[in-house]
Amino acid sequence: MKSDALHASVVERFTKIATSPGAEQKFPVGPKSAKRLGYDAAEIDALPPSVTESFCGVGNPFSLGEPRPGQTVLDLGCGAGFDTIHAARRVGSAGRCIGIDMTAAMIEKARKNAALAGVGNVEFRQAEIERLPVDDGSIDLVISNGVFNLSTDKPRVLSEVFRVLRPGGRLQMADILLEPQVTPEEAAQKGAWSD
Numbered sequence: 001m002k003s004d005a006l007h008a009s010v011v012e013r014f015t016k017i018a019t020s021p022g023a024e025q026k027f028p029v030g031p032k033s034a035k036r037l038g039y040d041a042a043e044i045d046a047l048p049p050s051v052t053e054s055f056c057g058v059g060n061p062f063s064l065g066e067p068r069p070g071q072t073v074l075d076l077g078c079g080a081g082f083d084t085i086h087a088a089r090r091v092g093s094a095g096r097c098i099g100i101d102m103t104a105a106m107i108e109k110a111r112k113n114a115a116l117a118g119v120g121n122v123e124f125r126q127a128e129i130e131r132l133p134v135d136d137g138s139i140d141l142v143i144s145n146g147v148f149n150l151s152t153d154k155p156r157v158l159s160e161v162f163r164v165l166r167p168g169g170r171l172q173m174a175d176i177l178l179e180p181q182v183t184p185e186e187a188a189q190k191g192a193w194s195d
């Protein structure tokens with residue numbers, strides 16, 4: 001599949017997860033999955049359902065360390081804003097968080113979710129992670145959950161991460177990987193970007 005077609009199929013898939021999260025059959029979505037991945041169950045239960053129902057991360061980037069008060073955090077492929085809101089609560093009013101996603105329905109839901117969760121120090125931008133609308137050297141912590149695997153140009157995403165990070169900044173990401181024993185033929189079959 002060509003890059004444009006892959007891009008369109010990813011947007012279609014995640015538009016459905018934003019608007020009808022309960023209909024997803026192939027991978028875990030929602031608060032139960034977040035609890036299984038190590039997020040605090042009481043904190044999840046206290047959030048409005050809209051904030052947690054479209055969570056489709058594959059791990060917990062905060063298991064590598066929580067954002068600190070005052071930091072600027074960038075969430076690549078933020079979806080409906082679950083991790084961005086988690087980070088916004090930790091950085092506090094002296095910090096801020098930016099969520100980036102290319103799927104309009106996810107960005108729209110993330111903005112509503114931030115308002116529902118009562119966090120004002122977040123901003124969501126509809127964009128591709130291969131071309132970040134973010135200033136050079138402006139970010140303390142980049143987080144990402146289940147997104148790099150969907151990019152057709154991973155070296156470019158990494159180079160964007162290095163461009164926007166401050167010296168000494170961190171990238172904390174969770175993702176899915178191909179095991180070495182998977183052949184290119186199997187990868188081509190199984191590795192459909194949005195399946």
Ligand SMILES: C[S@@+](CC[C@H](N)C(=O)[O-])C[C@H]1O[C@@H](n2cnc3c(N)ncnc32)[C@H](O)[C@@H]1O
Nearest residue numbers: 014055056057077078079102103128129145146
């Ligand atoms: C598996 S979901 C994860 C969403 C969120 N991180 C979470 O944990 O709930 C992947 C998200 O990445 C977004 N995405 C995929 N490829 C992207 C790209 N190249 N640029 C921007 N967003 C992308 C999708 O629109 C989708 O919302």
